[in-house]
Amino acid sequence: MACNVNSPTKGILAYLLPRGLMRRHLRTSFLLAIFALDIGTACATPDAPTSTTRFSPGVATRSSGVPDLSALPDLIVDGKATQNNWVTRVEDFPADFCSVQEGGINAGTHTIIRFTVTTPNVGKGDVFVGSPLAHMDPNGDGNFADQDGLFEFATCHQHFHFQHYATYKLIDASGHIWKAAKRGFCMLDTDPYNVKNGDGTWTYRNCGTSTRDGFQGVSAGWADTYVFKLGGQFFVLDGGDGQPVVPPGTYTIEVEVNPAYAPDSKGNCPRVKDALTGLCHQFAEASYANNVGRATVIITDHPGRAGYGPLKNSKSNITAADEVEK
Numbered sequence: 655m656a657c658n659v660n661s662p663t664k665g666i667l668a669y670l671l672p673r674g675l676m677r678r679h680l681r682t683s684f685l686l687a688i689f690a691l692d693i694g695t696a697c698a699t700p701d702a703p704t705s706t707t708r709f710s711p712g713v714a715t716r717s718s719g720v721p722d723l724s725a726l727p728d729l730i731v732d733g734k735a736t737q738n739n740w741v742t743r744v745e746d747f748p749a750d751f752c753s754v755q756e757g758g759i760n761a762g763t764h765t766i767i768r769f770t771v772t773t774p775n776v777g778k779g780d781v782f783v784g785s786p787l788a789h790m791d792p793n794g795d796g797n798f799a800d801q802d803g804l805f806e807f808a809t810c811h812q813h814f815h816f817q818h819y820a821t822y823k824l825i826d827a828s829g830h831i832w833k834a835a836k837r838g839f840c841m842l843d844t845d846p847y848n849v850k851n852g853d854g855t856w857t858y859r860n861c862g863t864s865t866r867d868g869f870q871g872v873s874a875g876w877a878d879t880y881v882f883k884l885g886g887q888f889f890v891l892d893g894g895d896g897q898p899v900v901p902p903g904t905y906t907i908e909v910e911v912n913p914a915y916a917p918d919s920k921g922n923c924p925r926v927k928d929a930l931t932g933l934c935h936q937f938a939e940a941s942y943a944n945n946v947g948r949a950t951v952i953i954t955d956h957p958g959r960a961g962y963g964p965l966k967n968s969k970s971n972i973t974a975a976d977e978v979e980k
Contacts (some may be wrong), residue, residue: 767891
């Protein structure tokens with residue numbers, strides 16, 4: 655029987671790769687690998703099971719180097735990761751911290767709540783972004799004026815962040831939102847995630863710089879984790895960010911990955927529109943209904959430097975290097 659090679663990969667590539675990317679940033683071997691993947695997907699037995707190999711965090715696996723674009727990704731927020739990894743405490747924020755230079759925080763000593771966020775890809779395909787330079791400079795002339803809006807260059811971190819990858823909120827028992835922030839991440843495969851999807855190999859581990867191509871994304875069966883010590887992984891509680899002081903109490907940290915936002919006045923979305931809600935997203939997923947995760951936290955009156963929460967007595971002397979080292 656003849657093999658149908660008119661698979662979805664071509665359409666997904668056309669959507670995900672900005673103008674000029676295939677011409678300037680992908681090697682011939684990569685294109686051949688994509689072609690092979692495309693044909694293999696089209697010719698596979700329809701009901702063939704996916705790999706059931708399970709992986710544990712810390713297991714060394716080898717990169718395939720080839721994005722899986724045969725299906726859509728599906729990002730979720732691992733609420734348990736946040737629930738088990740937060741602390742309210744007092745910390746010093748020197749002037750050389752990226753949080754001070756880029757985050758609008760006054761240099762000095764502040765009461766904050768830190769927390770970890772993990773966003774696994776439980777879908778059958780990868781979140782593929784590729785080189786940020788291809789999005790920042792599609793025509794390759796060295797001028798970022800033609801960028802497509804997906805990335806911004808974080809001067810202090812010295813690499814590109816995918817804009818609006820997630821939103822963080824701190825909400826009290828009455829539903830009042832005390833804090834809200836948009837977070838731009840460098841998307842990488844940091845941890846295997848055990849949901850029996852993907853082939854166990856990581857693919858994306860290069861943020862890139864303003865002059866060097868990176869390779870960003872999240873493989874199927876992997877997660878991107880931002881640990882509590884990193885810049886942006888906290889809320890300032892004492893007004894040191896120019897916002898109202900957050901009183902003691904029980905709160906919810908709510909995280910939304912690939913967050914929804916409103917279309918323009920004509921109902922158009924710059925990237926992707928969810929047909930069910932009419933809202934926009936930065937990239938397509940198999941489902942947007944599972945993009946929110948929550949954790950309950952307690953803010954105490956005087957947490958001290960040792961802190962209060964599951965990470966009490968954890969490393970409190972955060973350095974400027976800690977803030978940027980993923």
